Amino acid sequence: xxxxxxxxxxxxxxxxxxxxxxxxxxxxxxxxxxxxxxxxxxxxxxxxxxxxxxxxxxxxxxxxxxxxxxxxxxxxxxxxxxxxxxxxxxxxxxxxxxxxxxxxxxxxxxx
Amino acid sequence: xxxxxxxxxxxxxxxxxxxxxxxxxxxxxxxxxxxxxxxxxxxxxxxxxxxxxxxxxxxxxxxxxxxxxxxxxxxxxxxxxxxxxxxxxxxxxxxxxxxxxxxxxxxxxxxxxxxx
Numbered sequence: 001x002x003x004x005x006x007x008x009x010x011x012x013x014x015x016x017x018x019x020x021x022x023x024x025x026x027x028x029x030x031x032x033x034x035x036x037x038x039x040x041x042x043x044x045x046x047x048x049x050x051x052x053x054x055x056x057x058x059x060x061x062x063x064x065x066x067x068x069x070x071x072x073x074x075x076x077x078x079x080x081x082x083x084x085x086x087x088x089x090x091x092x093x094x095x096x097x098x099x100x101x102x103x104x105x106x107x108x109x110x111x
Numbered sequence: 112x113x114x115x116x117x118x119x120x121x122x123x124x125x126x127x128x129x130x131x132x133x134x135x136x137x138x139x140x141x142x143x144x145x146x147x148x149x150x151x152x153x154x155x156x157x158x159x160x161x162x163x164x165x166x167x168x169x170x171x172x173x174x175x176x177x178x179x180x181x182x183x184x185x186x187x188x189x190x191x192x193x194x195x196x197x198x199x200x201x202x203x204x205x206x207x208x209x210x211x212x213x214x215x216x217x218x219x220x221x222x223x224x225x226x227x
Contacts, residue, residue: 034215041223043117043204044155046215087154096143096162096208099216101155 003027004088009106012082018075020105022088025069030092033064034099035073037084044087044101047073078109114138115207117219124195125227132190132222134205140185141207145216146178149202161188195226 005023012018024033034049048055048062050071055062061074075082087104091097118133134144142163147155159175161167161182169175177199179191188207192199202223206216 036218038155041202041221043115043218043221044206046217049215085154096160098145098157098160099206100157101147103154 003031003090003100004102006086006088006102006105008103009108011108011110012075012078014080014109014111015077018078018082018107018109020073020075020086020088020107021070022073023070024088024090027068027090028092031090032093033062033068033071034089034091035060035062036087036089036099036101037082038087038104039081039084047086078107080109080111083107083109115141115205115217115219117203117205117222119222120220121223121225123225123227126196127194129191129193130195130224132192132203132205132224134188134190134207134219136186136207136209136217139207139209141188141209142185143208144182144188145206145208146180146188146190147204147206149204149221155204158190192224195224197226200224200226 032049032051035047036044038044050062064071085104085106116135124130144161146158149155158173159167159169161180163182167180182188204221206218208216
C-alpha cells in the first residue's frame with residue numbers, strides 16, 4: 001500500500017503557483033520523498049526528490065517539513081501543459097527499490 | 112530525450128493469442144526493471160520486479176505463468192502476456208534502474224494493449 005496521502009484533485013490558474021500537498025506521516029529515516037507526474041496516456045515523468053532539505057530544480061520546488069511528515073510540491077508558474085496526475089511517493093534509494101504509486105492528485109490548470 | 116523505450120506503443124490482438132512488449136534502456140545498464148499495469152482512471156499497479164539474469168519477483172495476485180517476464184540483458188526486458196483475454200486490456204508501463212542509481216527511476220512511454 002502507498003504510504004502517502006494526497007488530495008484527489010486540485011485546480012490552478014495558468015501562470016499562478018500550484019502547491020500540491022502530500023502527507024507521509026509514517027516515513028522512515030532512510031526514505032526519500034519522490035514526486036512524479038503522469039500526463040494522460042504517457043509514462044510517469046520524474047519531477048524531483050528529497051530527503052529532508054528543500055530542493056529546487058528547473059521544474060519545481062520541494063518543501064519538506066522539519067518533522068518530514070509532510071511535503072509540498074510547488075510549480076512556480078503553472079501552464080496548461082502541467083495538467084496531469086501528480087504522485088507523491090516515499091522510497092528508499094537504491095536501484096532495486098520499487099516505486100509504489102498511490103492515487104495521486106489530479107491537477108487541472110485552467111486558462 | 113527518452114532513456115527508456117517501450118515497443119510497441121499500441122497493440123491490438125485477438126483473444127487467446129500472446130503478446131510481447133519490449134522495454135529497453137537506451138543509455139545505461141538497467142540492472143533492475145519494473146513492470147506496471149494501469150487500468151483507465153486508476154493508478155499504476157506494480158506487477159513484478161526483474162533483475163538481470165534472475166527470475167522476476169511478482170507482486171501478490173499477479174499470475175507469473177500468464178505474465179512472463181524475461182530480463183536477459185542489461186538493456187532489455189520483455190513482458191509476454193500469454194493467452195490474452197479482453198480483461199488483460201490495459202496500459203503496460205516499464206521502468207528501469209541501474210545499480211548505481213541514486214535518484215529517479217526512468218519510465219517508458221507505455222504500451223496500450225487491446226484484446227478483442
